[in-house]
Amino acid sequence: MIREEWLNRLFKRLTHLIIGAISLSVVSGLLMIYLILNPSLSLVGSNLQKGKDPKTTIDPDRIENGIHVRTGLVEGKGLMAVVNNCTNCHSAKLVIQNRMNREKWNSTIQWMQETQNLWDLGKNHEVIVNYLVTYYPPQSKKRREGLKEIEWYVLED
Ligand code: HEC
Numbered sequence: 001m002i003r004e005e006w007l008n009r010l011f012k013r014l015t016h017l018i019i020g021a022i023s024l025s026v027v028s029g030l031l032m033i034y035l036i037l038n039p040s041l042s043l044v045g046s047n048l049q050k051g052k053d054p055k056t057t058i059d060p061d062r063i064e065n066g067i068h069v070r071t072g073l074v075e076g077k078g079l080m081a082v083v084n085n086c087t088n089c090h091s092a093k094l095v096i097q098n099r100m101n102r103e104k105w106n107s108t109i110q111w112m113q114e115t116q117n118l119w120d121l122g123k124n125h126e127v128i129v130n131y132l133v134t135y136y137p138p139q140s141k142k143r144r145e146g147l148k149e150i151e152w153y154v155l156e157d
Helices: 002-037 043-050 079-086 092-096 102-115 124-135
Strands: none
Touching (some): 079 092, 079 124, 102 124
């Protein structure tokens, strides 16, 4: 009887031990999977991240063929002042599709300052207007002239 009780106890202990070992390996297995999926947490992974190829990270201010890719504005002196001050409320397209002389650009900016909460541009005001007048002046090409010396012909049905 006593011997049986002793065996019983031994058996219980063994099962506890086995359950403990199994749960330990399950937990560490899950931890391993987690680290594989989230390499930023592990040492090896963070090194991999540091070694990122700079060519694959996209520069938000990259210029291609003289155009600031993100906004479509022409590259030139004062570009970043325009990007930083003129593309917050509306698309840069609104700037690009307008062509004005100095006076009109100034009054457009003043209009936005008075009615649209555009901030005081400070020293950038001059830089921005210079940029706009240089790259977005009034369109020099007018509407083409009317056609001359055309031989009209009658359409037949
Ligand atoms: C605080 C917000 C804000 C900022 C910043 C801003 N604008 Fe505007 N702008 C507006 C609003 C609002 C309109 C009117 C939009 C509309 O009609 O849909 C507008 C309209 C315009 C127009 C069209 C005007 C017209 O007569 O149709 C131009 C051009 C323009 N902005 C240029 C600029 C330039 C250049 C800058 C940088 C100096 C700038 N905006 C910065 C708010 C802003």
